[in-house]
Amino acid sequence: MIKFAQPYDGEDSITFENAILITTSALIVYVILRLVRHTFLRRRFEAFARVHGCAPPPAITSSFLTGIQHKWKRLNQRGDMFNDYMNRVFQENGPTHEIKNTWTGETKAVYTIAPENVKTMLSTKFSDYHRPRTMPNALNPVMGQGVFTSNGEAWAHSRGLVRAQFSGKRVRDVSKLGKHMQNAFDTIESNKIGKDSWTEETEILLVFNRFTLDSATEFMFGTSAESHEAFLRESSEMKNTYKGMKSFSRYKAILDDFATAFDIALDYVALRLKLGRLWFLADGLAFRLACYKVRSYADDYIRRAVAHAEVAKINGKETEDDRRFGLISELVESYPDKVALRNQVLQLLVAGRDTTAATLTWAFILLEAHPEVFARLSHAVLEVFGTETVPLAPVTYENLRACTYLQHVVFEVVRLYPTGPLNARKASVNSILPTGGGRDGLKPIAVQKGTTVAYNTYLMHRREELWGPDAWKFRPARWEGKKASWEYIPFHGGPQTCLGRESIHFVCLVIITPYTIHKPH
Template sequence: MTVVAGPAGRTRRVPPGPPRTATFRLLRELFTDRLSLLSSAASRYGDAARIAIGPKALYLFNSPEGAKHVLADNSSNYHKGIGLVEAKKVIGDGLLTSEGELWRTQRKLIQPAFQHKRIAAQAGVVAAEAGQLVDRLRNRIGAGPVDMTHEMTGLTLGVLGRTLLDSDLGDLGDLGSIGHAFESVQDQAMFEAVTLSLVPSWLPLPMQRRSRKANAELRDVVNTLVARRAERAGEDVAGADVLSRLIESTRRESDPAVGAKRLRDELVTLLLAGHETTASTLSWALYLVGRHPEVAARLREEAATVLGDRPPEFADLRRLSYTGMVVQEVMRMYPPVWLLPRIALAEDEVAGFHVPAGSDVVVCPYTMHRHPDFWHRPELFDPDRFHPDHTADRPRYAYIPFGGGPRFCVGSNLGTMEAVFTLAMISRELRLRGAAGPAVAEPMLSLRVRGGLPMTVHPAH
C-alpha cells in the first residue's frame, strides 16, 4: 500500500499492486489469461489492488464492502467500464451498455416482462423446451460425443424466443449459428478491450471479418423478427412480450432512423444477454455434475421424487431444492458474468482507498466467489455450501452472480428457473460423460467453456 498527499495536506491510501516494470507481463496476461491475472492480484495484494497496465490502471476491489460500495451504495458515480465500453461498438446502446436516463427508460420498459406472475406463467414453456432437448439427447445415446455448449445455446435461445419475444426463433434457422454470431461479436469486443482499442476496426484481420459478418447476420435476425411481428399486426396480440413493447416504444421516436437503431440495439442486447449467461451456466453445470457422480445421483433422486414422470411446474422450483443449490454452486465457481467493470465519474474512496476520477474500477465475481474468508475450500465443488443452514452469516455481496445494486440482472429469476428445470429433467433421464479432459474457462463478456463441451449420452439407469 502507498500513501500519497492530497489537497490541503490530506493523505490518501493507494492500493498495492505490481510495479510498472511488470507492464509487459501484465499486458501478456491480460491478452491470454485474464482470470489468472486477477486471481493472482487478489491473492497477492488482498482485497484492493491497483494494476497498472500501460496507460491504464485497473482498481480491483475484492471484498463485499468494496463491491457493495461500487455496485450499490455509490452506483451513480460509476458507469460501465472496460469491455462493455468496447461492446457498444458491436451491440450498440442496449440495456447492457447504456447509461443514465436512456438506461432507466429501457429498464422501465422491459421490467414488466420479468414480473413474478409472468415468469411463473412461462414455466410450462421452459419445461416444454427442456423436454424437447432431452428428447434430442436421448436420440444421441450411443451415437458419439455431442457438443453440449451448442445444445445449451439452442435451448436458451428457444426459451428466450417463446417467453420474451413471443416468437419461434427456430424458424430463423440453426439457433447454434446465431450463438456463433454472438461469440464473434464478443470476441471482437474483448479484443478491443485488451488492445486498448488501438487496432483499427477496418483492418482485414480474420476476427474483424468474422465480427462484421456476425453483425450482418444479427441485423438480419432482428429485421426478420420485426417484419414477422408487423405481419401479425391484425392479430389479437396482447403485447405484453418485450418485442411488442420495444416496437411500440421505438415507434414513438420522432426520427424513424433513431427508432430503428434503438430497436436493433435493444433486440441484439436482449438476444445476447438473454441466452448467453444461462447457456454458460448450464454448460458448466453439466461439466461439473459429470465429474461428480455423487452429485449426479442426488440430482436424479430428487428429480424422480419431486417430479415423478411429469414435467416440472413453477411450484416445483422451490421443491427442487438440491438442484437449486447445485445451480448456485455452479455460478459460484463459474459465474457467467465474471467481471463487473466500471469507470469512476468522480474521485471516490472505496474500502478505505482513494480512486481518482476516470479510473477503471473492476469487481470480479470470479475472484470474490473464491475468497477464502467467505468460502471454505473454494476450489471444491460443494453444492451443500448453499444449504440454508450454511448461508446465514455470509455477507450479501460475497456472492454476486447476477451483479448488484440498480443494475442487478433483470432476467435472474427466469434464468434460474430455466437452469433448474433443465438440469433436473436431464438428470432424471440421462447421464452425460465428458469426452475430453478438463474444461478450460474462456473469459469473454461471459465465462464460456473454451472450444465447446463434448459429452457422450447414456441412459440414466
C-alpha cells in the first residue's frame, strides 16, 4: 500500500508568526549593517577631507518632498530655465555649492561654475570621475551604448575607432554641403515677408535641423535623408500637423518618414534627460515606433555597406566607390558586431545634428538682433571673399580661417549658447576639487565616491568675474587677442572633448559666409 507524506505540524514547524518574526529580524539586521557601513564610510571620508585641508561648500538642504518639488519646478519652469532659475540659485549660493539631505546630512550633489573644478574633473583627475547612468538610460532605446554614453575601456575603444574620421579633409569638404546649404537658403527666402526681411517668419531651427540631418546622413551613410526636399514641398499649413493627427495616422507618419521619427525620438530623449532618475516616465508607443524606424534606417545602410565590403574584398582591391556608404564604410571592419556599429553611428548622428543646428540657429538670431555686428562681419567677409559679382577667393577651410572676425563671431555664439549647457560627472573614488570650500569659497572641497558633480557651462561662460561686466552681451570683439582656457568649454574639454567640434565650427563658418554676402542690405 502506498503511503503519502503528511505535512509536518509538530512544535518546530514554521508558523506564520515565526515567518513574520524571521523576516522582521532579517530586515532589522540589514538596516543595522547598512547604517554601520554608512557610518564607517562617512567617517573615513571625513578623515580624507581633513587630511587634504578641505572645507564644505555652501549647502542647500533637500528632503524627499523638496526634491520632488525641485523636479516639478524644473519641469514647469515658465521663464528661462538657465537665466531665471539656475542663475538665481548660483547667485544666492555661490559658484560652487552642494545639495544636502535634510535628515542624513549626506551630500546628494555638487553644482559648480568654477573653471578650476571643471578642469579637475575633465582633465587633471579624469580617472576619478565617470559619466552618470542618466544619459545611457535616456538614450538606450534609440541608440544603445556608444562613445557618448560609455565609460572606461569601452569609451576609450569607441573613441579610438571613430576619432580619425572627424579630422582632416573629411570634415573640411565644402562641396559636400553645397546642395544642403542651398536648400536651407531657399527655405529662408521662400518664407521672407518683404524684400528686406530675412528669417522673420521662418522656423529657423526647423530649417537647420533639416540641413544638418541631411548633411550628417550623407556623411554617415553616403546618402542624404533628403528631409529638406520634403520640407520644401510641404505647404506652410502642413508643417505642424503632426500633433493634430489621429493616433493611427500619427504612428503611420512615424514609420513612413525617417526625419519625423528622428525628431520624435529626440523629443522624448530630451524629456527623459530632463526627468533625470525618473527617465522611465517618458515612454510610449510613439517613442518606441520612432526608435524602431531610426534603428531600421541605419541597419539598412549598414547591411548594404557590409555586403559591398565583402564584394570588394573578393575583388581584391579598393576603389573610391568602396567608400560610397560614408563613415560606415570606414567602420565596417572595426565592428564585427553590427548592432554596436549602428549604435555608434546613431550616437554620432544625433550629436552632429542637434549641436550644429542649435549653433547655426543662435548665430542667425544674434546677427539679426545685432545689426552693428552683422555690418562689421559683412565688411570682413567681403574683404576676404569679395561679392557675388566680383569674387576674390573661394570658400575653403584655409580662407575661412583667415577671416578673423568671422571666427570671433562663431566663438562668441558658442560662448553664449554652448552645445552642452549643463553636464555632470559622478565620482568613482573619493576625490578633491580645488575650490569652493569654506566661507570665502577658496578652500578645496572633498567629493565622496558616488556623488554627482554638475557643471553649468552656460552660466560659467557668463560669469562677470571671468568675462567682464558685459559677459551676458553678444560682443565678438572681446576675442581680439584673447586666449581662453577652462573658462571656455563649449565642446567640453580633456580626453572627452567633443569629437565633432571642428566639424561644427567649420559648418557654421561655411553657412554664415554666404549669408553675409547674399543678404539684402
